Amino acid sequence: MQLGIKPLPEALAIARGLDLDLVEVAPNANPPVCRIMDFGKFKFDEAQRAKESRRKAVHVGIKEMKYRPKIGPGDFDTKTRQVAKFLAEGHKVKITIMFRGREVYHPEHGKRILDRIAEQMEGTAKVEAEPKLDNRNMIMVLAPDKRARQAAQSRASNQQRAERGGAEAPTGDGQANGSADAAGEPLERSGQVSEVAASAEEG
Numbered sequence: 791m792q793l794g795i796k797p798l799p800e801a802l803a804i805a806r807g808l809d810l811d812l813v814e815v816a817p818n819a820n821p822p823v824c825r826i827m828d829f830g831k832f833k834f835d836e837a838q839r840a841k842e843s844r845r846k847a848v849h850v851g852i853k854e855m856k857y858r859p860k861i862g863p864g865d866f867d868t869k870t871r872q873v874a875k876f877l878a879e880g881h882k883v884k885i886t887i888m889f890r891g892r893e894v895y896h897p898e899h900g901k902r903i904l905d906r907i908a909e910q911m912e913g914t915a916k917v918e919a920e921p922k923l924d925n926r927n928m929i930m931v932l933a934p935d936k937r938a939r940q941a942a943q944s945r946a947s948n949q950q951r952a953e954r955g956g957a958e959a960p961t962g963d964g965q966a967n968g969s970a971d972a973a974g975e976p977l978e979r980s981g982q983v984s985e986v987a988a989s990a991e992e993g
Contacts, residue, residue, distance in 0.1 A: 792989045795821060825989050852931075854884045857907075859899040866903075870910055877915045877934050887928040900928040908932070 793804070805812040805826045813832070816823035853876040855869050876883045885907055887900035904921045911932055919931035 793826075801826075823989075852882045852884055854886060856886045856888055857900075857903055858888055858890075859893050859896070859903065861903065866906075870907055873907065873932070874911065874914065877911065877932060880934055882918065882931060882933045883915075885930045885932065889926045889928070894926050897923055897928055904928065904930045 793801075796804070801812050801824060808826060810826050811829035812824050813827055813829055814822055814824050855873050855876075857866070857869060861869075873883050873885070885904060887903055889897075889900065893899070901921055908915075908917050908930070914935060915932040916935040917930060918933040919929070921928055921930040
């Protein structure tokens with residue numbers, strides 16, 4: 791609920807009357823924007839959101855998938871699907887081609903396999919380390935390409951909306967002006983301004 795521009799003492803009196811705090815949320819605005827809220831509850835909710843975010847965080851690492859130069863189509867597809875899964879989970883993947891015996895004299899066979907993998911991962915991954923020969927192995931590193939994946943998801947979403955018969959109207963984020971994260975302490979503890987634009991939490 792927007793209360794409009796109020797002198798600081800009046801805004802503080804309104805907050806105290808509601809047994810709430812007057813919190814500055816946009817100090818650089820003219821006049822500064824404040825919100826009447828339960829500051830303790832706000833800080834608690836903020837800590838809970840941060841805790842939940844940490845709990846859901848993905849621990850990114852480097853996975854490895856090994857191929858042979860003479861790998862069959864079935865094994866190739868199975869391993870490549872696993873590579874795609876690792877990339878979708880946010881991991882980097884080291885692809886290793888293992889040469890045995892005289893196979894090492896024909897590195898082009900290994901390079902051909904790596905090129906096929908990179909081609910199949912196009913749009914979801916990028917080559918972070920180009921194929922190179924390391925003793926009897928040939929190695930390439932793939933990393934998730936977040937921008938390409940987001941663009942592909944956006945194109946797919948747009949296509950689905952078009953197939954349903956038209957684009958959907960965009961919606962806002964549901965936040966009113968001045969409802970940004972409260973960075974400071976309640977104003978009654980600072981008293982640095984004479985006039986503020988105040989709003990109160992509804993409900």
